[in-house]
Amino acid sequence: MSDPTDAELADRYRPRLLSEQAELAASSRATHDDRRPVELDQQSVGRLSRMDALQGQAMAKGLEARRMARGRAIAAALERITVGEFGWCEACGEFIGTRRLDVDPCATRCVACAR
Template sequence: MSDPDIEELRARYLPRLQAEAEALRQASGETAANRRPVELDQQSVGRLSRMDAMQQQAMAAAQEARRSGRQRAIAAALKRLEEDDFGWCEDCGTFIGFKRLDLDPTLMRCVSCAS
């Protein structure tokens, strides 16, 4: 099988990358309230409730950090699609492969170079 051209790669992966980017943006907006600092007013909330709220806030912040990392990876993949570099290993220059890209279209290395 010959290597694919960039238009084939765009047709196959651009909609998927754009949809995931939009879903991440929406999720980030929907969970913004969960990442706000916890009120420390001892009159309105007990100690255990504050601790629980602080734990939930920390988990929401960690989730947002992971979401942000994924958004950066998607933005980089979209840029590679734009610049006709998508799908090619950044180390050896060979085609990464459809099966690998189908698992994660943000990957930048073939199996050999990744291991």
């Protein structure tokens, strides 16, 4: 079986990457308030409640950092599609394989080089 063409790869993975990119942006907007600074209000928030709020804020910031990293990986994959380098291992130059790309279309290395 021959390797797919750049156009076939683009048709197969671009919509999925764009959809995931849009989902990440929507999730980021939806959780914006969770990442805002926790205000000190001695009247309505006790020490434990403030600690819970700070912990929630830290978790939201961590999740946003992971979203941003995934967003950068998606943008890089979309750029590789544009320039015709998508699906090819950055280390050895061999085709990554559709099974691996189906799992993660942002993959930049074949299974052998990823080990």
